[in-house]
Amino acid sequence: MLVRQHDVRVYKSEENLARKDQLAWKIAEVAADPVEVSQEVTDEVINRVIDNASVAAASLLRAPIVSARAQAKAHPFTRGGSTVFGLPIPKRYSPEWATWANGVAVRELDYHDTFLAAEYSHPGDNIPAMIAVAQHVTGTRSAQVSGHDVVRGIATGYEIQVDLVRAISLHKHKIDHVAHLGPSIAAGLGTLLHLDPEVIFQAIGQALHTTTATRQSRKGQISTWKAHAPAFAAKMAVEAVDRAMRGQTSPEPIYEGEDGVIAWMLDGPDAHYSVPLPERGEVKRGILDTYTKEHSAEYQAQAWIDLARKLHNEHPELANPANVKSIVLHTSHHTHYVIGSGANDPQKYDPTASRETLDHSIPYIFAVALQDGRWHHVDSYAPERAGRPDTVQLWHKITTEEDAEWTRRYHSIDPDEKAFGGRAEIELADGSHITAEIAVADAHPLGAHPFQRENYIQKFKTLAEPVLEPSEIERFLDVAQRLDTLTADELGELTIVARPGLLESVNDPKGIF
Numbered sequence: 001m002l003v004r005q006h007d008v009r010v011y012k013s014e015e016n017l018a019r020k021d022q023l024a025w026k027i028a029e030v031a032a033d034p035v036e037v038s039q040e041v042t043d044e045v046i047n048r049v050i051d052n053a054s055v056a057a058a059s060l061l062r063a064p065i066v067s068a069r070a071q072a073k074a075h076p077f078t079r080g081g082s083t084v085f086g087l088p089i090p091k092r093y094s095p096e097w098a099t100w101a102n103g104v105a106v107r108e109l110d111y112h113d114t115f116l117a118a119e120y121s122h123p124g125d126n127i128p129a130m131i132a133v134a135q136h137v138t139g140t141r142s143a144q145v146s147g148h149d150v151v152r153g154i155a156t157g158y159e160i161q162v163d164l165v166r167a168i169s170l171h172k173h174k175i176d177h178v179a180h181l182g183p184s185i186a187a188g189l190g191t192l193l194h195l196d197p198e199v200i201f202q203a204i205g206q207a208l209h210t211t212t213a214t215r216q217s218r219k220g221q222i223s224t225w226k227a228h229a230p231a232f233a234a235k236m237a238v239e240a241v242d243r244a245m246r247g248q249t250s251p252e253p254i255y256e257g258e259d260g261v262i263a264w265m266l267d268g269p270d271a272h273y274s275v276p277l278p279e280r281g282e283v284k285r286g287i288l289d290t291y292t293k294e295h296s297a298e299y300q301a302q303a304w305i306d307l308a309r310k311l312h313n314e315h316p317e318l319a320n321p322a323n324v325k326s327i328v329l330h331t332s333h334h335t336h337y338v339i340g341s342g343a344n345d346p347q348k349y350d351p352t353a354s355r356e357t358l359d360h361s362i363p364y365i366f367a368v369a370l371q372d373g374r375w376h377h378v379d380s381y382a383p384e385r386a387g388r389p390d391t392v393q394l395w396h397k398i399t400t401e402e403d404a405e406w407t408r409r410y411h412s413i414d415p416d417e418k419a420f421g422g423r424a425e426i427e428l429a430d431g432s433h434i435t436a437e438i439a440v441a442d443a444h445p446l447g448a449h450p451f452q453r454e455n456y457i458q459k460f461k462t463l464a465e466p467v468l469e470p471s472e473i474e475r476f477l478d479v480a481q482r483l484d485t486l487t488a489d490e491l492g493e494l495t496i497v498a499r500p501g502l503l504e505s506v507n508d509p510k511g512i513f
Contacts, residue, residue, distance in 0.1 A: 002279040009272050010263045015246045022253045027160055028200035030186040030277050031187035042288045042484050045154045047112055050456045051292050051478050052124050053496050055112050056085045056105035058463040060498055064227045065105045066506050072101035074513035080139035082132035083495035086503055095136035096238040102128035103231025109377055110359050113292040113297035115162050118169040120177045123290050125230040126157030129185045129238050130192055131494055138488040147486025149192050155284045157188030162286035167275040173266050174215045178233035182207035185237035205250025206240035221347050223357035269422055292451055294443040296377030301365045302441035303421035308369035319371040321394035325429050331422030332410035340400030349396055351387040363398035378490040403406045472497055
């Protein structure tokens, strides 16, 4: 794949950076490139559409999803409109609110795909907007898009997100990772709708401008906003594209301006980034570098769960805290400071902490996986599980330390050595030691059991079975696996419908709408 590295820096206003040299314009050119997708990319797009539906199904009755779905239901659409996960297919809602509701459902359990480099990301967050907008514009008859267009749009969203994440760190400056999501979705929608570079450029600028926020959403006592943040960025991107299509413009240069994002929110006026983007005519392959989750936990915990599961089987004595003096997890900078003891968040050791906080506590996750030999998206976070005395005792013996080699491997651009795990050093009460390490999760493309189509299907069936009828599970899987050949009229079937009466078992919370 031919890639061009684009030098990005801050320009003073008098330097008058030409539009064609701005990063937002270069991204727009990639989005507008009519290059086709490969079969390999198409297959992976289908996998991720199934993956998103899996975690959305498992989330249908969770409070953030109930709230977001209620907001979407308050915005019905009779001409066009988009489907909302769980609700009957004939019912349609405003596309930006469907994007919102479906985006929250996809993100709530922290159980879909990931890409980690200079920044963190969950590229699957691009998908709800693509499907919602495709369903809507087809229904209005003002535009016709097909399943193939959806595949192309998703491929662009993944490509741009991966490229930005490779080059520009947001978390270093305490900016939330969804600042890369707004532009990637705007670009993907540009591809989906066959928009001109000028329109896509303006949409990217607005999407970035409206989706920069601090990382406090992932710090301390983590709240339900963690699930809403990507959906909010997606909703803003849909609205930005709508405005841009109506001729409205955006601040520019949005990245490079002396009062722009880089100058004041990132590395400052002396910043330099090298952003890789595919050359014109090159297949967008970014999705192939991403990886999904076998376990419902922050991605940097995936390999540690697998290692703990292995240790549980090989050393069952470790489940008893009386046998353990200390456990030190030597790992990367990101893991240590974001989900490890290096974050200095006392909440990461608090048995009464929120599910969102426990999801970002590797000491908790490792302790539970070590004792149970498994990880479950509900049971492993239950308050009674977190508060179990022997678990709390073991949990508080687990700390993390940054290891330079694991940090180097985390940032490596060589996929064969890039790693998200580390080394566990366990000192037992009798003075003996156990050491074990893992580089990548079992489900990673280089892991012990890489996820294939059958794994995605099984994940969907496992998570959907409690909430969908068997016939609905099979119907959705049939539609999703035909995504690339779906007609415009069939796009409305690309959703999941809950069992009769399931959604009525919870009350919609009341708000303004």
